[in-house]
Amino acid sequence: xxxxxxxxxxxxxxxxxxxxxxxxxxxxxxxxxxxxxxxxxxxxxxxxxxxxxxxxxxxxxxxxxxxxxxxxxxxxxxxxxxxxxxxxxxxxxxxxxxxxxxxxxxxxxxxxxxxxxxxxxxxxxxxxxxxxxxxxxxxxxxxxxxxxxxxxxxxxxxxxxxxxxxxxxxxxxxxxxxxxxxxxxxxxxxxxxxxxxxxxxxxxxxxxxxxxxxxxxxxxxxxxxxxxxxxxxxxxxxxxxxxxxxxxxxxxxxxxxxxxxxxxxxxxxxxxxxxxxxxxxxxx
Ligand SMILES: [Zn+2]
Ligand SMILES: [Zn+2]
Ligand SMILES: [Zn+2]
Numbered sequence: 001x002x003x004x005x006x007x008x009x010x011x012x013x014x015x016x017x018x019x020x021x022x023x024x025x026x027x028x029x030x031x032x033x034x035x036x037x038x039x040x041x042x043x044x045x046x047x048x049x050x051x052x053x054x055x056x057x058x059x060x061x062x063x064x065x066x067x068x069x070x071x072x073x074x075x076x077x078x079x080x081x082x083x084x085x086x087x088x089x090x091x092x093x094x095x096x097x098x099x100x101x102x103x104x105x106x107x108x109x110x111x112x113x114x115x116x117x118x119x120x121x122x123x124x125x126x127x128x129x130x131x132x133x134x135x136x137x138x139x140x141x142x143x144x145x146x147x148x149x150x151x152x153x154x155x156x157x158x159x160x161x162x163x164x165x166x167x168x169x170x171x172x173x174x175x176x177x178x179x180x181x182x183x184x185x186x187x188x189x190x191x192x193x194x195x196x197x198x199x200x201x202x203x204x205x206x207x208x209x210x211x212x213x214x215x216x217x218x219x220x221x222x223x224x225x226x227x228x229x230x231x232x233x234x235x236x237x238x239x240x241x242x243x244x245x246x247x248x249x250x251x252x253x254x255x256x257x258x259x260x261x262x263x264x265x266x267x268x269x270x271x272x273x274x275x276x277x278x279x280x281x282x283x284x
Pocket of ligand 2: 035116
């Protein structure tokens with residue numbers, strides 16, 4: 001399908017969703033999205049990773065670029081500190097490090113301002129990927145693909161680690177073998193998310209950041225990186241099928257910061273029993 005036709009198909013589907021109500025927007029991440037002038041995200045993915053992570057990041061970028069709504073440059077020349085992984089405006093920063101026994105394989109965080117994503121980060125935890133049960137190509141590619149997918153605004157298709165419901169990387173799965181790439185449904189969701197018309201000024205205050213295109217594009221630092229513990233992510237706003245909190249929200253430096261966590265399935269449960277399970281960001 002041509003870009004134009006896909007765009008129109010997306011716009012039609014958006015109208016259908018609007019008529020049917022929000023329940024059908026099943027795995028968008030609470031309507032979070034980048035501001036785009038024409039429905040195509042050109043935010044570069046900046047690779048700060050080391051070793052074998054680099055080809056995985058590159059593959060994930062090319063996989064997401066198969067969407068008619070994503071055209072991200074892969075920038076191999078990241079200069080971020082991998083432990084801190086600072087938010088840089090108009091970029092997705094990908095980092096790896098031995099972040100320690102945090103309980104998670106990967107986290108994706110987005111910073112929002114004026115109703116739009118203005119920066120994203122992905123952190124990949126070498127501490128857990130060194131354990132034999134996660135030290136395999138499928139798990140590593142799945143998590144790389146999934147966290148970058150979150151940075152574009154996608155949620156999960158399935159949040160039950162005991163099942164393998166799809167062939168998408170946007171899944172908690174019992175078997176990662178066929179879940180290393182996006183599937184058709186992820187691309188359809190991107191059509192929905194980015195098929196909407198921004199309609200000129202959004203009136204959301206603050207205005208959109210200046211466009212930043214192409215290789216080596218480096219925006220300004222937002223002045224923080226997202227930490228590695230639940231205490232630093234804010235309040236839980238989403239839960240997986242086992243009622244473990246997996247989406248968190250806080251405010252840092254004037255930005256709303258949302259973090260999506262891929263827990264290591266067999267890590268010690270770290271639930272949040274004091275928090276009512278309101279599922280407000282979780283429509284599955
Ligand atoms: Zn879905
Ligand atoms: Zn928008
Ligand atoms: Zn996830």
